[in-house]
Amino acid sequence: MTSALAPLAISVPVGTARLQGLLRIPRSPRGVVLFAHGSGSGRFSPRNTFVAERLYTVSVATLLFDLLTAAEEEIDMVTAQLRFDIPLLTDRLVAATDWALRDRRLEALPVGYFGASTGAAAALAAAARMPQVGAVVSRGGRPDLAGAALVAVRAPTLLIVGGHDPEVLTLNLAALRQLGAEAKLEIVPGATHLFVEPGALERVATLAADWFEHHLTACPARNRAS
Secondary structure, three states: OOOOOOOEEEEEEEOOEEEEEEEEOOOOOOEEEEEEOOOOOOOOOHHHHHHHHHHHHOOEEEEEEOOOOHHHHHHHHHHOOHHHOHHHHHHHHHHHHHHHHHOOOOOOOOEEEEEEOHHHHHHHHHHHHOOOEEEEEEEOOOHHHHHHHHHHOOOOEEEEEEOOOHHHHHHHHHHHHHOOOOEEEEEEOOOOOOOOOOOHHHHHHHHHHHHHHHHHHHOOOOOOOO
């Protein structure tokens, strides 16, 4: 098991804005996973942090970052609209991926996405635009909000849904039939939308780690000189 190191605070430039994030890189990383938060969450999400820590133990670097700026977060706290602006969130995730592809610490690594709630839609829409993305995992996601982008996704995709989250399960079953790449649905028995039940989040973390270990390891490493 990889010993934990404190995450590095980073700032990702996106146009005139800067997105705040937390980057953690293990020794000899086998890939990097960018987290797309949803429904008003951000880089300090305890659930996504839990999953990120599990990925770190299997030598996967992680980048948790805010898809919205501090000013936008204040607006969204009142209107709750920006968290559902999938084109905006997708553009932000694509920009963060471009940043990672240019960063000397990460540029040679296969890239994956972990999306939660509305962030899962952004992850899938971004994967449809970014052929460099080697794997996607969705936790309690809204893949339906990715719309027509689903058929253009080429990255192997794992959809994780709680067994006691019937509406989201229905949406994920429909998305599963539309995805244009290898796709799998895993149901966590007894879990509700936030996976707060005993053992539920641990199951999510294990499923995600296994998916990224398999699919990111299968991706060819990018040439640093390219």
